[in-house]
Amino acid sequence: xxxxxxxxxxxxxxxxxxxxxxxxxxxxxxxxxxxxxxxxxxxxxxxxxxxxxxxxxxxxxxxxxxxxxxxxxxxxxxxxxxxxxxxxxxxxxxxxxxxxxxxxxxxxxxxxxxxxxxxxxxxxxxxxxxxxxxxxxxxxxxxxxxxxxxxxxxxxxxxxxxxxx
Amino acid sequence: xxxxxxxxxxxxxxxxxxxxxxxxxxxxxxxxxxxxxxxxxxxxxxxxxxxxxxxxxxxxxxxxxxxxxxxxxxxxxxxxxxxxxxxxxxxxxxxxxxxxxxxxxxxxxxxxxxxxxxxxxxxxxxxxxxxxxxxxxxxxxxxxxxxxxxxxxxxxxxxxxxxxxxxxxxxxxxxxxxxxxxxxxxxxxxxxxxxxxxxxxxxxxxxxxxxxxxxxxxxxxxxxxxxxxxxxxxxxxxxxxxxxxxxxxxxxxxxxxxxxxxxxxxxxxxxxxxxxxxxxxxxxxxxxxxxxxxxxxxxx
Numbered sequence: 145x146x147x148x149x150x151x152x153x154x155x156x157x158x159x160x161x162x163x164x165x166x167x168x169x170x171x172x173x174x175x176x177x178x179x180x181x182x183x184x185x186x187x188x189x190x191x192x193x194x195x196x197x198x199x200x201x202x203x204x205x206x207x208x209x210x211x212x213x214x215x216x217x218x219x220x221x222x223x224x225x226x227x228x229x230x231x232x233x234x235x236x237x238x239x240x241x242x243x244x245x246x247x248x249x250x251x252x253x254x255x256x257x258x259x260x261x262x263x264x265x266x267x268x269x270x271x272x273x274x275x276x277x278x279x280x281x282x283x284x285x286x287x288x289x290x291x292x293x294x295x296x297x298x299x300x301x302x303x304x305x306x307x308x309x
Numbered sequence: 310x311x312x313x314x315x316x317x318x319x320x321x322x323x324x325x326x327x328x329x330x331x332x333x334x335x336x337x338x339x340x341x342x343x344x345x346x347x348x349x350x351x352x353x354x355x356x357x358x359x360x361x362x363x364x365x366x367x368x369x370x371x372x373x374x375x376x377x378x379x380x381x382x383x384x385x386x387x388x389x390x391x392x393x394x395x396x397x398x399x400x401x402x403x404x405x406x407x408x409x410x411x412x413x414x415x416x417x418x419x420x421x422x423x424x425x426x427x428x429x430x431x432x433x434x435x436x437x438x439x440x441x442x443x444x445x446x447x448x449x450x451x452x453x454x455x456x457x458x459x460x461x462x463x464x465x466x467x468x469x470x471x472x473x474x475x476x477x478x479x480x481x482x483x484x485x486x487x488x489x490x491x492x493x494x495x496x497x498x499x500x501x502x503x504x505x506x507x508x509x510x511x512x513x514x515x516x517x518x519x520x521x522x523x524x525x526x527x528x529x530x531x532x533x534x535x536x537x538x539x540x541x542x543x544x545x546x547x548x549x550x551x552x553x554x555x556x557x558x559x560x561x562x563x564x565x566x567x568x569x570x571x572x573x574x575x576x577x578x579x580x581x582x583x584x585x586x587x588x589x590x591x592x593x594x595x596x597x598x599x600x601x602x603x604x605x606x607x608x609x
Contacts, residue, residue, distance in 0.1 A: 195391075197401075199410075215417075
């Protein structure tokens with residue numbers, strides 16, 4: 145019977161002293177009604193011990209920024225399949241910076257063609273995940289980003305760095 | 310009396326001037342164990358509880374709409390359960406609250422119940438005080454809606470709104486001896502569905518036995534908005550209840566005690582020993598008791 149020992153271990157993992165546990169907002173910007181991917185990522189993050197706040201569908205950039213602020217999130221995952229990523233995501237990144245949320249780690253997922261990714265990285269996005277990405281990749285990314293942050297290396301949306309996943 | 314961490318006071322001062330970023334950071338600090346003394350304020354806290362799926366978040370969303378339209382500012386602490394397996398949590402209460410993030414007069418913080426199986430963490434009281442002191446005229450705690458927490462909400466909320474719904478069968482019977490007696494107002498949600506009036510009637514009958522002044526019951530529909538205005542008028546008329554000191558401190562004591570036990574540095578060790586049978590439960594309590602660290606006011 146390993147269950148009780150796992151249970152003990154997880155109580156430790158849930159402790160507020162655990163630096164690797166993050167508060168992550170998963171958001172659906174714009175007019176896009178498909179959130180299976182967002183929910184799968186949300187669930188994977190939860191199962192890895194993070195606190196995940198899912199925004200629900202069709203959020204405006206200003207609303208997403210408000211949620212990130214009020215929830216004091218460490219990271220923001222933006223899921224978009226509508227094709228509007230090239231306007232919505234940079235706008236959200238910009239608004240995060242102008243609302244003093246520079247340290248938030250931003251990543252994106254959904255239908256985002258390769259050719260559009262450099263611009264997103266340019267606007268402060270640190271990872272873009274396409275269809276078929278194993279959820280372990282998202283977790284690895286967050287772990288790496290979190291390590292960078294703990295080491296004082298720039299990784300937030302408003303922190304100057306070329307680094308991306 | 311409480312330990313004041315440097316930086317917290319600055320955050321608090323900034324939050325009081327209306328800086329949402331500072332308020333948000335301050336709540337995180339409190340969640341991480343920091344403590345701050347707040348001036349007493351006139352604000353009062355409404356605890357919203359009830360079984361899972363009866364529409365707590367949806368009804369809160371409706372109430373927030375009405376409050377904001379009347380110029381009130383509403384802060385909500387929405388507690389969702391943490392996974393006992395991974396420790397992680399999926400916090401989704403705010404989805405059902407309409408669009409709280411579109412208004413400046415609404416603040417929603419989702420909280421994971423974490424190590425606290427009752428679903429209510431000792432620092433909730435401090436969060437409520439901070440929110441009141443920062444000028445939020447209505448503070449709401451939404452519980453996880455499971456078992457014990459329905460009692461423990463007494464420790465943190467001045468008034469309690471119990472929400473229930475139709476077609477939950479015998480569960481209602483089981484609850485009759487519990488939170489029903491502590492609720493200040495009862496709302497039977499989903500009045501748009503059949504049977505909600507029947508539920509309201511059966512609870513009314515149950516409460517009539519032995520009580521001279523039975524708890525008011527309202528049938529409401531969070532989806533259609535019916536009855537919500539009347540419910541809120543009732544809540545507004547209540548004001549804070551000063552007569553629950555003993556009960557409040559009892560529940561606060563229990564939730565702080567649980568928190569101390571579950572964050573005990575040797576809990577894993579003792580659970581292992583209990584599993585292999587080398588100690589008994591009372592051995593474990595004795596052995597851990599001397600090392601308990603209580604998070605609330607332990608610095609006195």
